Amino acid sequence: xxxxxxxxxxxxxxxxxxxxxxxxxxxxxxxxxxxxxxxxxxxxxxxxxxxxxxxxxxxxxxxxxxxxxxxxxxxxxxxxxxxxxxxxxxxxxxxxxxxxxxxxxxxxxxxxxxxxxxxxxxxxxxxxxxxxxxxxxxxxxxxxxxxxxxxxxxxxxxxxxxxxxxxxxxxxxxxxxxxxxxxxxxxxxxxxxxxxxxxxxxxxxxxxxxxxxxxxxxxxxxxxxxxxxxxxxxxxxxxxxxxxxxxxxxxxxxxxxxxxxxxxxxxxxxxxxxxxxxxxxxxxxxxxxxxxxxxxxxxxxxxxxxxxxxxxxxxxxxxxxxxxxxxxxxxxxxxxxxxxxxxxxxxxxxxxxxxxxxxxxxxxxxxxxxxxxxxxxxxxxxxxxxxxxxxxxxxxxxxxxxxxxxxxxxxxxxxxxxxxxxxxxxxxxxxxxxxxxxxxxxxxxxxxxxxxxxxxxxxxxxxxxxxxxxxxxxxxxxxxxxx
Amino acid sequence: xxxxxxxxxxxxxxxxxxxxxxxxxxxxxxxxxxxxxxxxxxxxxxxxxxxxxxxxxxxxxxxxxxxxxxxxxxxxxxxxxxxxxxxxxxxxxxxxxxxxxxxxxxxxxxxxxxxxxxxxxxxxxxxxxxxxxxxxxxxxxxxxxxxxxxxxxxxxxxxxxxxxxxxxxxxxxxxxxxxxxxxxxxxxxxxxxxxxxxxxxxxxxxxxxxxxxxxxxxxxxxxxxxxxxxxxxxxxxxxxxxxxxxxxxxxxxxxxxxxxxxxxxxxxxxxxxxxxxxxxxxxxxxxxxxxxxxxxxxxxxxxxxxxxxxxxxxxxxxxxxxxxxxxxxxxxxxxx
Numbered sequence: 065x066x067x068x069x070x071x072x073x074x075x076x077x078x079x080x081x082x083x084x085x086x087x088x089x090x091x092x093x094x095x096x097x098x099x100x101x102x103x104x105x106x107x108x109x110x111x112x113x114x115x116x117x118x119x120x121x122x123x124x125x126x127x128x129x130x131x132x133x134x135x136x137x138x139x140x141x142x143x144x145x146x147x148x149x150x151x152x153x154x155x156x157x158x159x160x161x162x163x164x165x166x167x168x169x170x171x172x173x174x175x176x177x178x179x180x181x182x183x184x185x186x187x188x189x190x191x192x193x194x195x196x197x198x199x200x201x202x203x204x205x206x207x208x209x210x211x212x213x214x215x216x217x218x219x220x221x222x223x224x225x226x227x228x229x230x231x232x233x234x235x236x237x238x239x240x241x242x243x244x245x246x247x248x249x250x251x252x253x254x255x256x257x258x259x260x261x262x263x264x265x266x267x268x269x270x271x272x273x274x275x276x277x278x279x280x281x282x283x284x285x286x287x288x289x290x291x292x293x294x295x296x297x298x299x300x301x302x303x304x305x306x307x308x309x310x311x312x313x314x315x316x317x318x319x320x321x322x323x324x325x326x327x328x329x330x331x332x333x334x335x336x337x338x339x340x341x342x343x344x345x346x347x348x349x350x351x352x353x354x355x356x357x358x359x360x361x362x363x364x365x366x367x368x369x370x371x372x373x374x375x376x377x378x379x380x381x382x383x384x385x386x387x388x389x390x391x392x393x394x395x396x397x398x399x400x401x402x403x404x405x406x407x408x409x410x411x412x413x414x415x416x417x418x419x420x421x422x423x424x425x426x427x428x429x430x431x432x433x434x435x436x437x438x439x440x441x442x443x444x445x446x447x448x449x450x451x452x453x454x455x456x457x458x459x460x461x462x463x464x465x466x467x468x469x470x471x472x473x474x475x476x477x478x479x480x481x482x483x484x485x486x487x488x489x490x491x492x493x494x495x496x497x498x499x500x501x502x503x504x505x506x507x508x509x510x511x512x513x514x515x516x517x518x519x520x521x522x523x524x525x526x527x528x529x530x531x532x533x534x535x536x537x538x539x540x541x542x543x544x545x546x547x
Numbered sequence: 548x549x550x551x552x553x554x555x556x557x558x559x560x561x562x563x564x565x566x567x568x569x570x571x572x573x574x575x576x577x578x579x580x581x582x583x584x585x586x587x588x589x590x591x592x593x594x595x596x597x598x599x600x601x602x603x604x605x606x607x608x609x610x611x612x613x614x615x616x617x618x619x620x621x622x623x624x625x626x627x628x629x630x631x632x633x634x635x636x637x638x639x640x641x642x643x644x645x646x647x648x649x650x651x652x653x654x655x656x657x658x659x660x661x662x663x664x665x666x667x668x669x670x671x672x673x674x675x676x677x678x679x680x681x682x683x684x685x686x687x688x689x690x691x692x693x694x695x696x697x698x699x700x701x702x703x704x705x706x707x708x709x710x711x712x713x714x715x716x717x718x719x720x721x722x723x724x725x726x727x728x729x730x731x732x733x734x735x736x737x738x739x740x741x742x743x744x745x746x747x748x749x750x751x752x753x754x755x756x757x758x759x760x761x762x763x764x765x766x767x768x769x770x771x772x773x774x775x776x777x778x779x780x781x782x783x784x785x786x787x788x789x790x791x792x793x794x795x796x797x798x799x800x801x802x803x804x805x806x807x808x809x810x811x812x813x814x815x816x817x818x819x820x821x822x823x824x825x826x827x828x829x830x831x832x833x834x835x836x837x838x839x840x841x842x843x844x845x846x847x848x849x850x851x852x853x854x855x856x857x858x859x860x861x862x863x864x865x866x867x868x869x870x871x872x873x874x875x876x877x878x879x880x881x882x883x
Contacts, residue, residue: 070600071640074593077564081640100627100637102561107676112824118811122672125565125715169571177597199597200579200589209577216572217799224806225797226572227565227715230825231806238772238807240870374679377635453869454772527600543563
C-alpha cells in the first residue's frame with residue numbers, strides 16, 4: 065500500500081487536496097481534504113438579519129446567486145413572507161442565468177481540458193480534443209467566453225451585476241423589468257440558444273432535451289461525425305474511455321427542488337434511492353464532525369441547531385468540511401440528482417438503480433443547459449412589467465427560517481435563527497459539502513471518497529488522470545464547501 | 548519592435564473566487580484576447596490552466612527559485628493568518644505549507660504585486676465579524692497599513708502592492724491596469740492614497756448615477772425597489788464611494804444603483820463592517836451621517852432643505868414608487 069497526495073487541484077472552484085491509498089495501481093481508499101476555512105457562519109452571528117443578503121452571496125463567486133436565493137428564502141420563511149409573483153419569475157431568471165453559465169464554464173473551462181493531457185496523446189480522438197479544448201489555448205474558449213459574457217447581460221438588466229447582487233430580497237427583486245427590457249432579455253437568450261445549437265449541440269435544444277434513453281443518445285451521437293458539436297465530442301471520448309464505469313459513488317440522491325415560479329418547481333424536490341423515488345424530509349439532515357477540525361458535539365447536529373467552532377487545524381480529522389448525512393446516509397447531489405428525482409428518462413436510464421458515474425454527471429449537466437434555457441424563454445414571456453416585483457414585511461425579533469434551493473452543483477440549504485432582532489445562529493450546507501464530505505463517525509465515506517475507490521492509476525502517474533476526471537465530474541465548489 | 552511578453556501568476560486564498568468569475572466576463576475584448584493584446588502570458592491560473600498538483604507546485608517552485616522570472620503576481624482572496632498566526636486556516640493543497648508563506652515567497656520575487664479584490668487588498672469580507680480567521684490584505688489589515696507584506700513593501704518594479712479593490716472587481720479595472728503595466732506606463736502617479744488605480748477611483752459612484760435627478764431634489768426612496776435616491780434612507784454611499792460603477796456598465800448595462808440597491812462602498816477598506824445595517828442610513832437628528840465627500844455640512848443641510856421644497860411632484864411621487872408613476876411630459880402636448 066502506498067499513499068499519493070494529489071493537489072492543488074485546479075480547474076475547480078477553490079483549493080482541494082485528495083489523499084489516495086494505492087495498492088497495485090488501484091485506489092483502495094481516499095480522503096478528501098478541504099484546506100480552507102473562512103468562517104462565514106461565525107461572521108453572520110450577531111448581524112442584522114437582512115445584512116445576511118450582503119454576506120451570503122460572498123460565500124461563493126461562482127454560486128453567488130444561489131447563496132442569495134437560499135438566504136432570501138430563509139429570511140422570507142422567518143418573516144412568513146410570500147414572494148411577489150413577477151419577482152419570483154425574475155429570481156428564477158437570475159438564478160437560471162448563473163446556473164447555466166456555471167454548467168457551461170464547467171464543461172469548457174474545467175472538465176474538457178483534461179482530455180488534452182499528454183497522457184492521451186496516442187488516442188484517435190486526441191488531436192481534435194486537444195486543439196478544441198486545451199486549457200487557455202483551445203479554439204473553444206474564444207467562442208465560449210464571449211457567449212457566456214453576453215448571457216450574463218441578463219444580470220446587468222435584472223440584478224445590477226454578477227456576482228454578488230443585493231437585488232434578491234425575501235419578497236422578490238429590487239428591480240422592475242420594463243417592457244423594452246423584457247424584449248432585450250428575450251434577445252439575449254435567443255442569441256445564447258443560437259450559440260448552443262451551433263457550437264455545443266449541433267442540433268436543437270428540444271432534440272437534446274427530449275432524449276429518452278442511453279440508446280437514443282448513442283444513436284444520435286453516431287449519426288454525425290464527432291466534430292459536429294462539442295457535446296458529441298465529449299460523448300465520443302466518454303465512450304472510448306468508458307467514463308460510464310468511472311467514479312461510481314452511492315445510490316442515494318437528493319434534490320431540494322429548483323426554480324420556484326408558478327407554485328411548484330421546474331425540477332422537483334425529493335430523493336432517488338436505489339432506483340426508486342422517495343419524499344425528502346429536511347428534518348433528517350444532520351452534520352457529523354468526527355473527521356472535521358471542529359469542536360465535537362454529542363453526535364451529529366441538525367443544521368437548525370448546528371455549531372461551527374473551529375479547532376486549530378491539528379489533531380483528529382483531516383478537513384474543514386463537515387459531513388452532512390441524510391438519516392445517517394451519504395448522499396450525492398448535483399444535476400444528476402436533480403434529473404433523477406425529476407424523472408428525466410435519459411438520466412434515469414444512465415444511472416438505473418445504481419450509482420452515478422462520470423459520464424452520467426457530465427451528461428446531466430449538459431442536458432440541463434438545454435432544459436433550463438427552454439424554460440428561461442418561457443419565463444421571460446411570463447414576466448409582467450406592470451406586475452408586483454417585491455413584497456415587504458417586518459422582521460420579527462425572534463424567529464427561525466430555512467431556505468432550500470438548488471445551486472448548479474446541487475442542494476443548498478441555509479438555516480437561521482433570529483433572537484432579539486439579531487442573527488443568533490446561521491448554518492449553511494452547500495452542495496459540495498455533501499459530495500466532498502469526510503468520513504462520519506461510522507467510517508462511511510463521502511460521495512467523492514467512495515467514487516474514487518477502485519480508480520486505476522496508470523504506471524508512473526503522479527496526478528492520475530482518472531482521479532482528475534472523477535473529481536471534476538462533481539464540478540466541485542470548494543469555497544462553498546466549507547464557507 | 549516586439550516586446551518581451553510579461554508572465555502572470557495568479558493565486559487564490561481566503562476569498563470566494565468571484566473576482567476571477569467577474570474577470571472572465573470581460574468584454575470588448577474577451578479576457579484571453581485582452582491578455583494577448585497586452586502581451587501577457589498566463590504562467591498559471593487556478594481556474595484556467597492545465598497544470599495541476601505537482602506540475603502546478605513545480606511552476607511555483609521555479610518562480611521562487613528564480614529560474615522563472617515573474618513579472619506579475621496576482622492574489623485573489625485574503626491572506627489567512629489564523630489560527631494564532633499559524634496560517635493553518637489555509638494550508639495549500641499538496642504542499643503541507645500555509646498559503647501565506649507561499650504568498651510571501653512569491654511576492655518577494657515578483658516584478659509587480661497586484662491585490663485583486665478587496666479581500667486581497669484589505670482583508671475584505673473574510674475579515675468581517677470578529678475576524679477569528681485573522682484575515683488581512685497584502686499590505687493592509689483593514690485600514691491599518693501592514694498586512695502580510697508590511698507597509699514598506701515594494702515589488703521589484705519599485706511600486707507598492709497595487710490594490711484593485713472591489714467586491715467583486717469590474718473586469719476592466721484589472722485588464723486596463725495590466726495593459727498599462729505591460730506598456731510600461733504604470734507608475735506611482737497612477738495610484739491613489741490606498742494604492743488603488745486612479746483610473747477608476749478618481750470617480751465617485753455617484754457620478755453618472757441614473758438616480759441623480761432624485762438626489763438633486765432629495766427625493767428619497769423609502770423601500771428597496773423604490774425609484775428614488777437611496778442616500779437618505781437606504782444606506783447608499785455612492786456620494787462617498789470611489790469607483791466608476793455608474794460610468795462603466797457592469798454586465799452590459801448594470802450597476803448596484805441601477806439594480807435598485809445601495810452602494811455599500813465595496814472598494815473601501817473596512818466596508819465589510821460599516822457599523823450599521825448596509826441598507827439603512829445612520830442619522831443624527833434626522834440628518835444622514837455620511838454626507839457627500841468634501842461638502843460642508845451646513846451647506847448640505849441648507850441646500851437639501853431648499854431642494855426638498857422645490858421637488859417637482861413627478862419626482863416626489865416616483866421616489867417612493869417601484870415604477871414610473873408620473874412620466875415626464877411636454878407641457879404643450881398631451882399623450883393620447
